[in-house]
Amino acid sequence: MSFHTNKYYYGDYGEAKNGAADISAKGSAKEEWPLWEIFIRSKQGLDHKHVGSLHAADAAMAIENARDVYTRRMEGVSIWAVESKYIHASNPDEAGALYDPANDKVYRHPTFYDLPDEVKYM
Amino acid sequence: MEKTSEAFFQDKIDREIRIEPKDWMPEKYRQTLIRQISQHAHSEIIGMLPEGNWITRAPSLRRKAILLAKVQDEAGHGLYLYSAAETLGISRDEMYEQLHSGRAKYSSIFNYPTLSWADIGVIGWLVDGAAIMNQVPLCRSSFGPYARAMVRVCKEESFHQRQGFEILLTLSRGTEAQRSMAQDAINRWWWPSIMMFGPKDDESPNSVQSMKWKIKRFSNDELRQKFIDVTAEQVKVLGFTLPDPNLKWNKARGHYDYGAINWDEFWQVIQGNGPCNKERLEARKKAWEEGEWVRAAASAYTTKKNKRNTTVAA
Ligand SMILES: [Fe+2]
Numbered sequence: 001m002s003f004h005t006n007k008y009y010y011g012d013y014g015e016a017k018n019g020a021a022d023i024s025a026k027g028s029a030k031e032e033w034p035l036w037e038i039f040i041r042s043k044q045g046l047d048h049k050h051v052g053s054l055h056a057a058d059a060a061m062a063i064e065n066a067r068d069v070y071t072r073r074m075e076g077v078s079i080w081a082v083e084s085k086y087i088h089a090s091n092p093d094e095a096g097a098l099y100d101p102a103n104d105k106v107y108r109h110p111t112f113y114d115l116p117d118e119v120k121y122m
Numbered sequence: 123m124e125k126t127s128e129a130f131f132q133d134k135i136d137r138e139i140r141i142e143p144k145d146w147m148p149e150k151y152r153q154t155l156i157r158q159i160s161q162h163a164h165s166e167i168i169g170m171l172p173e174g175n176w177i178t179r180a181p182s183l184r185r186k187a188i189l190l191a192k193v194q195d196e197a198g199h200g201l202y203l204y205s206a207a208e209t210l211g212i213s214r215d216e217m218y219e220q221l222h223s224g225r226a227k228y229s230s231i232f233n234y235p236t237l238s239w240a241d242i243g244v245i246g247w248l249v250d251g252a253a254i255m256n257q258v259p260l261c262r263s264s265f266g267p268y269a270r271a272m273v274r275v276c277k278e279e280s281f282h283q284r285q286g287f288e289i290l291l292t293l294s295r296g297t298e299a300q301r302s303m304a305q306d307a308i309n310r311w312w313w314p315s316i317m318m319f320g321p322k323d324d325e326s327p328n329s330v331q332s333m334k335w336k337i338k339r340f341s342n343d344e345l346r347q348k349f350i351d352v353t354a355e356q357v358k359v360l361g362f363t364l365p366d367p368n369l370k371w372n373k374a375r376g377h378y379d380y381g382a383i384n385w386d387e388f389w390q391v392i393q394g395n396g397p398c399n400k401e402r403l404e405a406r407k408k409a410w411e412e413g414e415w416v417r418a419a420a421s422a423y424t425t426k427k428n429k430r431n432t433t434v435a436a
């Protein structure tokens with residue numbers, strides 16, 4: 001399949017006219033600091049939310065860097081840093097099989113039940 | 123089997139469902155995005171250099187604090203984008219290597235020098251302004267991590283443009299020397315700024331594929347026209363002019379007409395022959411090489427600490 005990207009985004013000059021040469025991922029990370037996933041609680045009472053990732057040598061540095069990278073405008077009151085290799089994710093290819101059984105259990109939702117109008121506050 | 127995945131993928135795109143890193147995607151989609159996101163990241167990082175040049179010489183403490191904050195934001199933008207690219211399977215070191223070896227490109231605009239304080243105003247107004255035009259549609263990119271990074275970037279960009287305009291507004295109310303310094307900066311940056319949108323639409327074959335994948339939403343010329351229309355009005359507030367004798371409102375088109383762009387200059391700059399290409403890359407390489415011992419020391423410290431912890435635990 002061959003095509004040309006016509007749109008040039010900020011610094012990306014496509015493949016033509018000595019634009020980027022072959023830029024492919026070979027996965028050769030030499031001695032990179034490990035990658036950490038950063039979660040931020042934006043306000044007391046709310047849960048932590050994933051905001052992105054960064055590299056750091058250890059957990060203390062990850063939290064310090066996360067403060068500079070992700071909370072320059074008071075976006076958070078608490079930071080979690082988890083080394084990315086410890087995150088286990090469900091497989092998107094199995095999403096169907098994983099969530100399908102929930103689909104036919106509509107009786108788990110309150111709207112499934114028909115009640116007379118006279119019943120209030122339920 | 124392949125065909126089913128491809129059709130399933132395209133169906134998600136058509137229904138505006140975002141693609142996430144672990145989802146199946148065509149190899150070409152992955153590569154196009156790695157290239158696009160990493161070069162965007164490089165642009166943010168290289169983009170700190172022309173402005174960083176003026177941090178120590180900002181005319182007041184207020185301006186210095188603002189410029190520092192802006193340049194720090196650009197570092198943040200680079201970092202959000204590098205980590206978005208990493209979700210596609212390329213490592214940070216590889217991206218740096220591509221930048222330092224000259225294989226990867228970055229925005230042509232950052233290869234021009236910042237000669238006076240007014241340049242800092244013009245960069246905020248024109249360069250960040252053009253970047254915003256380019257970046258807003260990217261908040262709806264079909265690739266989730268890229269779109270999310272761009273939402274964050276766009277939120278931070280508008281202060282960049284405003285602080286630049288404010289610098290120029292102040293100069294426009296200043297002495298004759300200040301006014302002519304500002305006009306000179308506008309004259310030098312105008313054409314490179316509108317080149318930032320990339321070549322004319324008819325310069326390269328139309329990309330059906332990247333439209334279809336919703337990597338591309340507007341053409342270069344559409345965005346450039348929009349930028350020129352907006353800027354031609356803003357410059358009136360400053361009482362300065364844009365250096366294009368052919369810039370004229372075209373009532374029939376409902377847009378400003380503008381003069382011919384020097385594409386030869388554009389390609390020269392992209393290919394490494396701009397006024398500052400060498401200087402910029404040298405600065406990045408120097409920072410990388412001189413930081414080597416710091417990276418190594420931090421890693422060594424962590425290894426040592428971990429070893430001590432395991433010994434204590436055992
Ligand atoms: Fe930026």
Ligand SMILES: [Fe+2]
Nearest residue numbers: 196250279282
């Ligand atoms: Fe900016």
